Amino acid sequence: MSRFLKALCYLFIATVSGCSNHANLNDKSAPADTIAKSSAAIKPDYSKYYTTKDSLLIVTENDDSLQYSKEEFNQLIDQHPELLHIDHMDYVTDPDLMYYSTSNKEGFSSEAGKDTYYMLYAYFLKQQQGIEKYAARRKKLIDIYTNINALYQHIQDGGTYFGHQQYRILAYAEFSLHTFIAHESSQSKTYDIAKEKKLYISLLRQIINDETSLNYDSKGKNFAEETRELNYIVDNLDQLITDIFYLKRAQAFQYDKYEYY
Incomplete structure (x- = not known):
């Protein structure tokens, strides 16, 4: 051819x-x-994460609770699979970033709704990370964050922000626990943190002195009592911070969430 x-x-x-x-x-x-x-x-089929109970009661570490019927909980799973943390356990998303990234905020758009979202974030991540295995470290993180929140609540004379933080602290603590787990087998900072911790605790006491001195005239007889109460909170933090992880997490939480001028 x-x-x-x-x-x-x-x-x-x-x-x-x-x-x-x-x-x-x-x-x-x-x-x-x-x-x-x-x-x-x-x-995607998330049915294996459904509850088979008629209702589900979620009790948190700070004794708050959420209750859902079977239909409500299973619908929540379908509408917010990001809360399951199943697709990104190697890199868990920060709770603030996850909340603001989700396009569906139905039921979570108010401040109270946002509190609920953070409580759910903590609940589901806890299932993935281990409820009993890290119970003590989880509790200590929550206690550290709660004391820092209480310290600034007193310094700032209250406000709704601190009340909402009580719920959201659960998510922040669980996310911090993920950081610990990710580095648990490769921690190299084993030196004595006594001097670093002493400086941090001294800084908190200096903040108390500076803040209470501004309000001395208006508080009158309550000045000494308030100062004692604030220093008692710092005493708690001194007892709770027992290793470098807790120290770094306390500093990071304080500087990230409590900045006033």
Whole structure:
């Protein structure tokens, strides 16, 4: 066969093939059905995380609670699978980032709703990380954050922010626990933290002295009592911070969440 005839054959085959593909792309009956089936096929199934109980009571470490019917809880799983933390345990998302990143805030858009979202964040992450194994470290983190929150609540003369923090601290502590777990087998900072901790505790006491001195005239007889109460909170922190992890987490939490001018 001559080169000319071979070229004509190749051209004919390419034309027929192209027409066939073009016809498939413009077939208006098949693609819609195919796309629908494809979408249904790839929809994630979270049913294994459903509760089988008629209702579910979630009790937190600070003795607050959330209660859901079976239908409510299972619907929550479907609508907010990000809370399960199942797709990103190697890199758990910070609770603030997760909350502001979710597009569906139905039921969680108010401040109270946001509190609930953070409580759920902590609940589900705790299931993944180990409830009993890290119970003591989890409790200590919550206590440290609670004391820092209480310290600034007194210094700032209260406010709704500190009340909401009581609920959200559960998520912050659980996220910090994830940081510990991620580095548990490779910790290299084993030196004595006594001097570093002493400086940090001294800094907190200096903050108390500076803040209470501003309000001496207005507080009158309560000045000494308030100073004692604030220093008692710092005494608690002094007892709770027992290693470098707790020290670094306390500093990070304080500087990230409590900045006033």
